[in-house]
Amino acid sequence: MMTTLLKVEGIQTFIEQFHILQGVDFEAKQGEVTVLLGRNGAGKTTTLRSVMGLNPPQKGSVTFDGQNLVGLATYEIAKKGIGFVPEDQGVFGELTVEENMKVAMRKNDDASMARLDWILDLFPDLKTFWKKRGGNLSGGQKQMLAISRAYVNNSKLLLIDEPSKGLAPIMVEKVMDSIQQMKNETTIILVEQNFHMASTIGDCFYILDDGRTVHHGLMDELKENEELRRNYLGIA
Template sequence: MLELSDVDGFYGRSRALQSVSLSVREGEFLTVLGRNGVGKTTLLRTILGLMSRCAGSIRLDGAEINHLPTHMRARAGLGYVPQGRGILPSFTVRENLLIGTFAAEKPARTIPDHIFDLFPILKEFLGRRGGNLSGGQQQQLAIARALLSEPKILLLDEPTEGIQPNIVEQIEDVLIDLNRKHGLAVILVEQNIKFARRASHRFAILNRGSVALSDDIGALSDELIQSHLVV
């Protein structure tokens, strides 16, 4: 479904992502792992066209998208939940959610009920400003907003970071359910190894802007974690 071939991502003149080749199949859950500063967020930003410049090939459903601006990549089927959530604090929950529909093929004027089945708390807080939600509630809002773009692939940047444990479990369950029952492909950047092992079909480890290793999740041994992820 998504294929990267020899992709470089640049911040100005600095090449932060180097010759990355990676693929995600339809309905697959891929977790991207690595120490801080190795290029995990840069990888997602490059896929989305948010870098100063990117080279190489990025194909979605066989079509080249690396020449497209970010909003057209979203319209093509990329949903994104950034690190820090990126919700609009002065907008209500309803307004934040409706913004998510703008990237869908047919923008909606209403919010479908299945979003509230996934995140019931959002229905209760529709009139509340996004900035007045807790961190966990904001993360649920950010994921729901991304889902309203009707993505083919959902990209998430550390969605469990700084979230209270009971909400973390809810978010994990929703993401696994979306993947297993609804076939939504997922690229997850995450530090939580337990979650990665539970949710993923495959993993990739980044180091210095390149893919150091990619394999089925069953191959993510304690030795690999010690070697590539432990500081």
């Protein structure tokens, strides 16, 4: 039986006076990759930020591992075991790759060091550029660093916002491959407009439109449903 790790029910989120999320529902099952889809401005990033407490919802509930998250501070939510890879990657430009990793690591125990080794084997570029400043990395390398920073803390759940954005096709393949491998270790919620990536690694999907969840199902169903893709994603 697949257990639900994160459940989001009817969240409504305002940014300033704007009513951005007007009823978003979804759940992420343990061990799966759940993909959030939708056009630009649909509310995908705001949804992840609402889960992390960066834009807390005014209505609705967010339940992680049976515990309510609404009202907790972002650092408390992170400490419960949720890693967040934001759209802008959140890499410190003035710090080296090494320092970026050290700042991100909450523990220095053997398990964390083993995770660091594992992730550096997955992204050997980071080893090569270990002493280089974050600001001098390529877009793809920054993405790898951002994912590594979130992964190294043994997160039960990783939220990853558009990892393919701005990357060359070969880098997209690489990032995709790394997420495939992480899938064996953790549960993932992925926001991704690259349908090739979304459909290859996703188990199930939710479509957001105008701040609401409008469809959901298994990824295989979406692969067969051209109309749905055309109506809500602008792709066939």
